[in-house]
Amino acid sequence: MTELRETFSASQRIGPLQVWWTTHPPRSSGELTARPLLESWFQLAPGTLPLQRDARGKPHLEGALQRHDVSWSHSGQALLLTTGPDVQVGADIERLRPRPRALELAQRYFAPEETTALRALPEAGRPLAFLRLWCAKEAVLKAHGHGISFGLQRLVFAPAAALHTQAWGPLRLVACDRRLGAPPDWTLHQWQPHPKYLAAVAWRARPG
Numbered sequence: 001m002t003e004l005r006e007t008f009s010a011s012q013r014i015g016p017l018q019v020w021w022t023t024h025p026p027r028s029s030g031e032l033t034a035r036p037l038l039e040s041w042f043q044l045a046p047g048t049l050p051l052q053r054d055a056r057g058k059p060h061l062e063g064a065l066q067r068h069d070v071s072w073s074h075s076g077q078a079l080l081l082t083t084g085p086d087v088q089v090g091a092d093i094e095r096l097r098p099r100p101r102a103l104e105l106a107q108r109y110f111a112p113e114e115t116t117a118l119r120a121l122p123e124a125g126r127p128l129a130f131l132r133l134w135c136a137k138e139a140v141l142k143a144h145g146h147g148i149s150f151g152l153q154r155l156v157f158a159p160a161a162a163l164h165t166q167a168w169g170p171l172r173l174v175a176c177d178r179r180l181g182a183p184p185d186w187t188l189h190q191w192q193p194h195p196k197y198l199a200a201v202a203w204r205a206r207p208g
Contacts, residue, residue: 017084021193024079034072089203090143102130111156139202
């Protein structure tokens with residue numbers, strides 16, 4: 001499968017979220033693609049989106065749109081964007097590629113039980129399972145507002161059900177640092193919008 005070359009854009013509803021997946025110029029700011037999509041969604045004139053960033057760089061909307069959280073992520077030639085009202089939301093998209101050091105990276109950055117679960121998988125299934133974990137963690141931590149600097153090991157995911165496949169399917173949050181709230185507070189949705197990409201969005205009701 002070759003890399004994306006055509007202009008592609010799709011949108012869908014996932015729970016309370018509006019989600020876009022679209023082509024994006026490599027190595028350029030995701031905000032360049034996200035702004036016009038959000039302006040169209042909120043029926044705003046070009047250049048009038050009340051978008052700011054906090055001290056950690058997390059984007060947020062102000063004024064009449066302050067109830068709506070927003071998050072985006074880009075990798076390769078794809079961008080994932082999401083927004084929703086009265087939630088904290090995070091998005092992550094990653095290009096699928098060989099990851100021969102998946103176990104080494106998991107041992108360094110993930111919780112011990114996650115590394116043990118990865119090691120139990122057939123070797124062929126580990127890269128995708130590793131990426132599922134990475135995307136899930138990034139999505140939740142971006143929604144929380146701290147990003148991966150908070151610590152990837154501070155939240156633990158496990159397969160939502162036993163599957164007879166080489167790599168896991170849906171994941172669920174089973175434990176996390178108390179500053180992230182309780183695991184049942186979070187909803188995670190993962191999918192492959194294209195054979196070369198894995199996407200994830202995570203959200204919870206906005207505290208308070």
